[in-house]
Amino acid sequence: MRPKKFSRLTFPVGLLSVVTVVILVLGGIAMHQKRRLNRLANETSPYLLQHADNLVDWFPWSDEAFEKARREDKPIFLSVGYSTCHWCHVMERESFENDEIAAILNEHFVSIKVDREERPDVDDLYMRAVLIFTNGHGGWPMSVFLTPDGKPFFGGTYFPPEQFKRILLEIARLWREGRQKVLQAADEVARAISAELSMTVPVAQPLDARTMATVLKAAEDALLRSLDKTHGGFSGAPKFPPHQALEFLLRRYEATRRLPLWEAIDLTLRKMAHGGIYDHIGGGFHRYSVDEKWLVPHFEKMLYDNAQLAQVYSWAFHLSGDGFFRRIAQETYAFVLREMTSPEGAFYSALDAESLPPNSPRSPIPSPHKEEGAFYLWRPDEVTAVLGEKEGNLFCKIYGISDEPNFVNPHTGYNGCIPNLLRAPVENWAKTLGMSADELWAKLDEWKAKLLEARNKRPRPHCDDKVLTSWNALIVRSFALGYRFLGDATYRHAAERAAEFLWTMMRRPDGTLWHSYRNGVAKVDGMLDDYAYLLVALMELHEVTGDEKWLRRARELADTMVRLFWDEREGGFWFTTQRKDLLARSKPAIDGAEPSPNGMATLGLLRLANATGDDRYAQITQQTLSAFGGLMVRVPRGAMTLLITLDEWQRNRKEAIAPTERPIERIWTEPDRLRLQAGETVPLKVHLALAKGWHINSVEPQPNLQPTTFSGESRLVTIERVEAPTAREVRLSFADVPVRVYEGTVTFVLWLRPKPDAQGDDVLTLRLRFQACDDRRCLAPAELTLKVPLTVVP
Numbered sequence: 001m002r003p004k005k006f007s008r009l010t011f012p013v014g015l016l017s018v019v020t021v022v023i024l025v026l027g028g029i030a031m032h033q034k035r036r037l038n039r040l041a042n043e044t045s046p047y048l049l050q051h052a053d054n055l056v057d058w059f060p061w062s063d064e065a066f067e068k069a070r071r072e073d074k075p076i077f078l079s080v081g082y083s084t085c086h087w088c089h090v091m092e093r094e095s096f097e098n099d100e101i102a103a104i105l106n107e108h109f110v111s112i113k114v115d116r117e118e119r120p121d122v123d124d125l126y127m128r129a130v131l132i133f134t135n136g137h138g139g140w141p142m143s144v145f146l147t148p149d150g151k152p153f154f155g156g157t158y159f160p161p162e163q164f165k166r167i168l169l170e171i172a173r174l175w176r177e178g179r180q181k182v183l184q185a186a187d188e189v190a191r192a193i194s195a196e197l198s199m200t201v202p203v204a205q206p207l208d209a210r211t212m213a214t215v216l217k218a219a220e221d222a223l224l225r226s227l228d229k230t231h232g233g234f235s236g237a238p239k240f241p242p243h244q245a246l247e248f249l250l251r252r253y254e255a256t257r258r259l260p261l262w263e264a265i266d267l268t269l270r271k272m273a274h275g276g277i278y279d280h281i282g283g284g285f286h287r288y289s290v291d292e293k294w295l296v297p298h299f300e301k302m303l304y305d306n307a308q309l310a311q312v313y314s315w316a317f318h319l320s321g322d323g324f325f326r327r328i329a330q331e332t333y334a335f336v337l338r339e340m341t342s343p344e345g346a347f348y349s350a351l352d353a354e355s356l357p358p359n360s361p362r363s364p365i366p367s368p369h370k371e372e373g374a375f376y377l378w379r380p381d382e383v384t385a386v387l388g389e390k391e392g393n394l395f396c397k398i399y400g401i402s403d404e405p406n407f408v409n410p411h412t413g414y415n416g417c418i419p420n421l422l423r424a425p426v427e428n429w430a431k432t433l434g435m436s437a438d439e440l441w442a443k444l445d446e447w448k449a450k451l452l453e454a455r456n457k458r459p460r461p462h463c464d465d466k467v468l469t470s471w472n473a474l475i476v477r478s479f480a481l482g483y484r485f486l487g488d489a490t491y492r493h494a495a496e497r498a499a500e501f502l503w504t505m506m507r508r509p510d511g512t513l514w515h516s517y518r519n520g521v522a523k524v525d526g527m528l529d530d531y532a533y534l535l536v537a538l539m540e541l542h543e544v545t546g547d548e549k550w551l552r553r554a555r556e557l558a559d560t561m562v563r564l565f566w567d568e569r570e571g572g573f574w575f576t577t578q579r580k581d582l583l584a585r586s587k588p589a590i591d592g593a594e595p596s597p598n599g600m601a602t603l604g605l606l607r608l609a610n611a612t613g614d615d616r617y618a619q620i621t622q623q624t625l626s627a628f629g630g631l632m633v634r635v636p637r638g639a640m641t642l643l644i645t646l647d648e649w650q651r652n653r654k655e656a657i658a659p660t661e662r663p664i665e666r667i668w669t670e671p672d673r674l675r676l677q678a679g680e681t682v683p684l685k686v687h688l689a690l691a692k693g694w695h696i697n698s699v700e701p702q703p704n705l706q707p708t709t710f711s712g713e714s715r716l717v718t719i720e721r722v723e724a725p726t727a728r729e730v731r732l733s734f735a736d737v738p739v740r741v742y743e744g745t746v747t748f749v750l751w752l753r754p755k756p757d758a759q760g761d762d763v764l765t766l767r768l769r770f771q772a773c774d775d776r777r778c779l780a781p782a783e784l785t786l787k788v789p790l791t792v793v794p
Helices: 014-026 046-050 063-072 086-096 099-108 120-133 161-177 179-198 209-226 243-256 259-274 303-320 323-339 380-387 389-398 426-433 437-455 469-486 489-505 528-545 548-565 597-612 615-627 629-634 640-652
Strands: 058-060 076-081 110-115 142-146 152-156 514-518 521-525 664-670 674-677 682-690 695-697 709-713 717-723 728-730 739-742 745-754 760-770 782-793
Touching: 046 110, 058 063, 063 076, 063 110, 076 086, 076 120, 086 099, 086 161, 099 161, 120 142, 120 152, 120 179, 152 179, 161 179, 209 243, 209 259, 209 629, 209 640, 243 259, 243 303, 243 640, 259 303, 259 323, 303 323, 303 469, 323 469, 323 489, 380 389, 380 437, 389 437, 426 437, 469 489, 469 514, 469 528, 489 528, 528 548, 528 597, 548 597, 597 615, 597 640, 615 629, 615 640, 629 640, 664 760, 664 782, 674 682, 674 745, 682 695, 682 760, 709 717, 709 745
Parallel strands: 058 110, 076 110, 674 782
Antiparallel strands: 076 142, 142 152, 514 521, 664 682, 682 745, 695 739, 709 760, 717 745, 728 739, 760 782
16 A cells, blocks of 8 residues: 555454354354355455455445445445555454444445456546545545445545444444535535546647757756655655656656766666665565665565566666666566466566565464565575575675564564665675675575575465556566567567467457456456557567567557547547546546556557658647646656657657647537427537638548548437538648538538437537548547537427
């Protein structure tokens, strides 16, 4: 979970004797009784399956759960987490396995469990509510209380059991006795979320060549000002790997050769790789560091972290020739291939932070409880037992392993040492020992291999073995870059094999993507990050292999992504298609642990435009960068992926980035409200005012051009026919034959007829699909929506 301070937890000692008596009385039968499984047993998510035998009567996110809440007039308790989340496990043990708390939940609430990795759209929406409730303190497990129509009215993260019980009872009372206040609070929060999401696209910012250079330089300077000049990174504790910032700086250093940029890159990469956030025995990076020195990590290992960091270290080696960066990249890739690869060639999501402690002379009896970091911590006697006294003592000295632990769990007291090189790098130790760095590294590699073999005999952390399209696309891209920068064909093979899996197993016949896969079952509609990340990965594969197959697939995927998520009115991409089970949609542009989906969409489309010469993709990139231009200016540290695309645009394109063009200046209907009688057909006029110099194609199909079309949705009426205005025939510089178009102000007449037995009020949703052109070029096809209220009377 995100870092958060918690009070020390105490275990009631008297409970042990009570449990012992029960077991003696019942002859141990109770321990073997099989607990009834809840509805989560039918899911594929490892996180949901972890809760399938809880005492709580969980539902997955489903229409069934919301219908039950409406039918029984109960509030909803929504719990969101993921299978490798330490505090999610704690809350499960303390609350969801607690008889009294489970009884309260089952009696007064409808309880829903969500895997945030499987449904990032749900997680993002309700995390916005939690940030409102907690004044900006979010994390997992996320605990939110909703009305039966999905509006949040209270929430937080981890709750200790006694506090959680009090909260449940008070909310149950308020739902019975103060319903109006609850519903009012829910409406206010829903409005606040909608208002926040409406601001996700700032005011458009035109960017010419001079302005682009200024914005990029300002972003560089913002990062340099925030650099921790002692420990690297761009923030204080807790420290998360700054994946996108490092990629941005690498690109800008490559373009400008500004020395301060390289110094920031070099310092941050070395300090992370020397710290305990890096797994010195098995390779790969943990999620984040709780301190500013990168020493003590939160021990879970995520696919997306290791994908992004491995490519950054590979890139740094490419630019510097420094073998240390190559070593870290290779060890990280080796970890992913060894521990996170599925038999089909796809990649698993994560490894848990906690596991059962290993047996040792200090702990001869295995602990029944999992401990955070138990798999990764060492004590000197454990090292010397594997390497022998002399070599073991030297290894401990170099890697900071001593009788004084550098990690102590404040809640359980479990402790040990995290191997690290923060005291001195290997090169310094080599000088002290009178040998070359290469000689010492060779010895260390030999010793680490032995320690890894011994560590693999310990109880292993849980592996979340679901396959996510988005995260797999990140590692495909990473392996492709690893092949480009390090030249190891193993990485190319891994990238191509995983990309083939995604194309065949995570894609429907209609070209749309699935988001999640496990045990042969693909599920959950793909979201923008799935499409955008995979698009960039396919383009990366095409560039490093020269295989046209990847380019063809990238083009097909890009067209589907634009069709599903592109906002033709305002620019930018929605995170989801329009869904009935979500309160609102967002346009994610800010980077998090994963790159901004809008940033990756623009990067992929720009690459595709450059590779194919198809300016449609460049126009969409241009409009998206313009839409988020204000964001890049005002919050550069949050918009690194968009700035990466801006950097690539500046290097490869000459056009300025202008605000989104609006060829149709105005559209309106006459009348603005309809009244129809059953059985009659009535006209609705739709007027279009086109900007000077622009035209739209006629309703007649013409080669390579999108005709103008109308469609409508209403439960009460249908469109019987459309009368189009007279088109004008023109010759354009880019067309070999005359083209029939509409210019100026034109009127379409739509003839509407009520459906059989229709009556009452409704809103007709009209969609105008068109393609605008001037004499030199055509824009990408676009769509405008009109809402027309109507009434049908008998």
